[in-house]
Amino acid sequence: MSGEEEENAAELKIGDEFLKAKCLMNCEVALILEHKYEQLQHTSEDPMNQVSQVFEKSLQYVKRFSRYKNPDAVRQVREILSRYQLAEFELCVLGNLCPETVEEAIAMVPSIKTRGRSHDDDAIEKMLNDLSLIKKFE
Amino acid sequence: MFLKVQLPWNVILAPESLEAEGLMLQRSIIIRLLDDFAVKKATKDLGYYLAVTTLERIGEGKVRQHTGDVLFPVVFSALTFKIYRGEVLEGVVHKVLKHGVFLRCGPLESLYLSNLKMPDYHYVPGENPYFMNDKNSKIGKDVVVRFVVIGTKWLEADREFQALVSLEGDYLGPVSSPEI
Numbered sequence: 001m002s003g004e005e006e007e008n009a010a011e012l013k014i015g016d017e018f019l020k021a022k023c024l025m026n027c028e029v030a031l032i033l034e035h036k037y038e039q040l041q042h043t044s045e046d047p048m049n050q051v052s053q054v055f056e057k058s059l060q061y062v063k064r065f066s067r068y069k070n071p072d073a074v075r076q077v078r079e080i081l082s083r084y085q086l087a088e089f090e091l092c093v094l095g096n097l098c099p100e101t102v103e104e105a106i107a108m109v110p111s112i113k114t115r116g117r118s119h120d121d122d123a124i125e126k127m128l129n130d131l132s133l134i135k136k137f138e
Numbered sequence: 139m140f141l142k143v144q145l146p147w148n149v150i151l152a153p154e155s156l157e158a159e160g161l162m163l164q165r166s167i168i169i170r171l172l173d174d175f176a177v178k179k180a181t182k183d184l185g186y187y188l189a190v191t192t193l194e195r196i197g198e199g200k201v202r203q204h205t206g207d208v209l210f211p212v213v214f215s216a217l218t219f220k221i222y223r224g225e226v227l228e229g230v231v232h233k234v235l236k237h238g239v240f241l242r243c244g245p246l247e248s249l250y251l252s253n254l255k256m257p258d259y260h261y262v263p264g265e266n267p268y269f270m271n272d273k274n275s276k277i278g279k280d281v282v283v284r285f286v287v288i289g290t291k292w293l294e295a296d297r298e299f300q301a302l303v304s305l306e307g308d309y310l311g312p313v314s315s316p317e318i
Contacts, residue, residue, distance in 0.1 A: 009139075009224035009287070021141040021184075021218075029140045029188075029217060036189055052176040054186045054245040058219060061244045062140075065228055092139060093226060097284070099309070107308040108226045 012087055012111040023088040025095040027066035027074045033059045067098045073138040080130045084123065086112065098131060139225060140244075141218045143184055144194065146211065147171065151199075153206045167196055167210055175216065182292040185220025185299065186245040219244045221301055225287045228313060229303075231279055234267045239277060241285070241303065248300040251277075251285060255304035256311075275312055282313040 006013055024032075037059060040047035048056065068074050081091045090109045099105040102124045106112065112119045155166045172190060180186040197211035221227065221243070229243035238252040253261065259269040259277060268278030277283060285303040292299055305311050 007223045009222040011224065013224075014222050015183075021143045024140040024142055024217065026140070032191065032217065033189060052179070052187075054176075054179060054219075055188055057242075057245045057247075058140075058186070058188050061242075064230075089139060097226065097228070104309045 009089065010110045011114070012089065014089060023092040025066075025074070025077065025092045026062045027068045027077070027095070029058070030062040030066045030069075031071055031074060033062060065096065067096070068134065068138060070138050073134050076134050077131065080134065081127065084119070084127050085117075094127075094131070098135070099128065100132070102128065139220060139222060140188075141184065141220060142191070142215060143218055144213060144215050145184075146213050147174070149174065149210045149212050150202075150207050151210065153208070156208060164196065167212065168193060171212060171214065179297045180218075180245075180299065181297075182294070184218045186218055188217040188219060188245070191215045191217060219246075221246065221249075221287050221290055221299065223287050223290060226284065226307075226310070227287065227303075228282055228284050231277060231281045231283060234269070234277075234279055236261055236263075236267075239269065239283075241283060246299055246301065248298065249285075249287075249303050250301070251283070251303050251305065255288070255302075255306055257306075259305075277312050284310050284313050286310060 007015060033055065037047060037051070040050050044050050068077055077095050078091070081095060086094070090112055093109050094105065097108050099108050102121045105124050105128060112124065149167050149170050151166055151170060156163065171193070175187055175190055178187050192215045194213040194215060199208040199210045201208055227243055229241035229249055231239045232242050232247070233240040238250055240247070241249040241251060243249055253259065253269070256269065256277070258271040262268050262270050266278060268276050270276050285305055286307050287301050288304045289302040290299055291301070
């Protein structure tokens, strides 16, 4: 299907646009889009009519698929994951899917285990524990 | 994956919208930018255009010959959504067919999961058809499924992406939602 046979997120081959772009987790996007939507509610009587379909569908999606709702928790998730030398893309996949075991985390983001990376199972385990703690205290 | 990107853009204003000075001019530029942005919908490189987050700068306007329109080069930050081959995502089933299901994920509505890519599931016909495996796990309308993207396609004419997805892999399949 795709002309770019090279692309493979599982090996972190995801193209040049990532050099300029930053990835965001669903929960971060939810905060931004909800804030935008609230602003529109103040200035317009029918805010849903003011936004594009892409905006509307994305807002519905991130509301449903955000693991963390509280803005402080969202900030903490990024802060904690940032300590583990992850690529932006890896960080966001982990924050979105919240794997419960080391095995699951590697299945979701195979690139964290590729050669030359420093993630051993203990480090991944600690990272997942930190994440589940945020969820618990949210 | 949701992306935060910085984009250069040319905003073109007709002479009649230039009468006011200062803040009014800036307002016209922003309104025009937001309109153009929403119309653009998506590009092959950056995916779907969700929202403008910040306007970084507005350059000096240049008058175009013949029309008298003024072109302002602007730079802004925006949110986009693009799917990648090999990426693991969650989506919601919205259509069940005999040979597979269609899922929705972010702004995308055409993610196809073929029966060939969920080999342990079989089709169960009926008024509300679904797919089921021998562990009684069901994939029907409104079910959340975790899948891996195996191919993407950009349709230039419709400015849409389509994707093929698969359940072949560990920890993929319907997600048990705690609400049920």
